[in-house]
Amino acid sequence: MTRVQIAPPSESRRQRWEDRADWPLTFTAVVFLVAYAAPILRPDLGSAWPAVCELATWVAWALFAVDYFARLALSHDRVAFVRSNLFDLAVVALPLLRPLRLLRLVTLLSVLNRHPGGPRGAGWRFTSPGRRSWSF
Numbered sequence: 001m002t003r004v005q006i007a008p009p010s011e012s013r014r015q016r017w018e019d020r021a022d023w024p025l026t027f028t029a030v031v032f033l034v035a036y037a038a039p040i041l042r043p044d045l046g047s048a049w050p051a052v053c054e055l056a057t058w059v060a061w062a063l064f065a066v067d068y069f070a071r072l073a074l075s076h077d078r079v080a081f082v083r084s085n086l087f088d089l090a091v092v093a094l095p096l097l098r099p100l101r102l103l104r105l106v107t108l109l110s111v112l113n114r115h116p117g118g119p120r121g122a123g124w125r126f127t128s129p130g131r132r133s134w135s136f
Contacts, residue, residue, distance in 0.1 A: 011075070011076050013074045014071055014074035014075055017070055017071060017074055018071065021067050021070075024063075025063065025064070025067055028060045028063050028064070029060070031056060032056065032057055032060035032061075035052075035053040035056035035057050035060070036057055038053050039053050061092075064088075064091055064092055065092045067088075068088050068089065068091075068092045071088075
């Protein structure tokens, strides 16, 4: 007789949260990167832009914190959650590491690079950020 493991209700709620928050958090990470880099790369921006960029970075950090603590609250075993999500905790606890949140985007692009035709099949290839090419 085969036993089926059913995840506790809190874990399925956490998984639903993660599934729904993935794209918005990826977008937030990109916005953060632009807001973080713009004043550094373009110091000649108008007087209001540095303040807007700083506000955007703090809002992004707040969204990352809300996500982390929501997932923590929805976890059945919170100690195991913290142990298995040390990177996310560091991103929230150490604002300097917020740009590393973009590593999720790199992971996503590697998943998008896979397609049913196999590694050499026809399909869109993401060669670098913002560039795609069709391959056969």
